[in-house]
Amino acid sequence: MSMDLSVPETWRVRGPLYRLEAARCRACGRIHYPPLPACPYCGSRDLERVRLPERGILESFTILYSVPEGSRHKAPIVLGLVRLGAARVVAEITDVDPGDLKTGMEVEAVLRRIRSDREAGIIRYGIAFRPLLRGGGGGR
């Protein structure tokens, strides 16, 4: 296990990492994620933090077998490109049988353990997405 998880690094990005904080440009109105110091569309620095909706649409997914060091026990890892209102995020897709994945399906955000560094005793959590559970017995 590599000792490459940093506490300050994780703490700095707690807004986008745990609360899906994005940036909205007050000049052009567009939203981007993760937040940057200037709007990637118009260059304005007049930005405000907004929270993205916690439900969205799975626009694409992949099942990753070439898993990086430190997470091989999780293989394979499902990653998704998720449309959340006016923005997109890339995150892990969880609580699903890969065979049940379909683009266009609704997903919702949940907090999950992403990585851990046993030597340093650090556990990193973050947002993952799972298929939206429908009322009336929609199974996973």
Add this chain to the structure above:
Amino acid sequence: MVEAYVTGIGMIRVGRHFGEGLRSLAARAAFEALESSGSRDVDAVIVASTASYRGAAQLDLAGHIAGSLGLRGAQTLAVEAGDASGLAAVEAAWSMVKSGAASRVLVVGVDKLTDYVSSRVYRELQRLYEAELQALYDIGHAGLAGLLARLYMERYGVDRETLSYWPAMDHAHGKHNPYAMLQFAIDPKAVAKALTVAEPLTLLDSFPIGDGAAAIVIEGEPRGEALARVALALSAAGYPSLTMAEDPLKMDSAAVTAARMREVSGYTISDMDVVELGDPFTSIGVILAESLGLSQPGKAAVDAAEGRFTVGGEGPVVNASGGFKARGHPIGATGVYMVAEVAMQVSGSFPGLKVDGARRGVAVAASGDGSSTHLVLVEEVR
């Protein structure tokens, strides 16, 4: 106006060079480039590599490489632009020569990926993508390419078998290149059946992990024979992540780069005889090709399948070297190989698949999912 010429080239075969470190790999390529240029003196040494950014690697890499090559006193500069590092280094050398700041510049691209197990390499390489937040997840080196591949196939109705013709094209070309890591052809039907890397992409959609070094001498007033002229080198920054792109299947940095080339030189990418194009994964390759205007959206794999990009096709010939897939992609070094290959094509001296009568070509690559695109336009010496 000072011109910039390629006067020397050195390359080593991309591969697993367990017995050689960065200095030794760099030296073999650099010495060959200097010898073929007819002189050992240089004003400046520019080193392209991503090795300095990995754990336990040499810092001030350009100073150490130049010193190890016996070039004490030369001006030094290390350049890193992810997947496009080598092209960015040539861009820097071109600017120095064109401006008169230096008259003979040695560009060395060198990288080593085989010192550690693959999973560690995947961890390192995922920092080619937005690393402040996105690379905190386990996206690996291939995850985003897999996401883009599915998006591409579903949007354009391109099936898996059609996509497979892109890496098959690289391999068909690369089997003739003595510097290519993988010198064999593959059946397009084998691609989908290979080991899955990031579904729907397989090992045969992915560049091989290898070491490499390539070097070129760029000179303002050649003392010896010039092989080619570097007509233009440019680049553009794009969106820091595909999550921000207006359309993830269009690389903004590539579109801007191609538009700027047309503005400055009058050429579109389709006017080229040869194109060396950065395709670490099949999906990235076809998206880059389309973003540059080489194919209509959704058509790059179809065009490859129909033989458009091979010798005898409508052209340009794409990746006569074998591309990232077959020549290989020793990350920071690759761009220098690409410029060397185009220069050899326009001078008729490429030792692999030759494009007869080639007069001009470009070497172009984006880093990661398009954070920047770099392009070098090379023409024959008239």
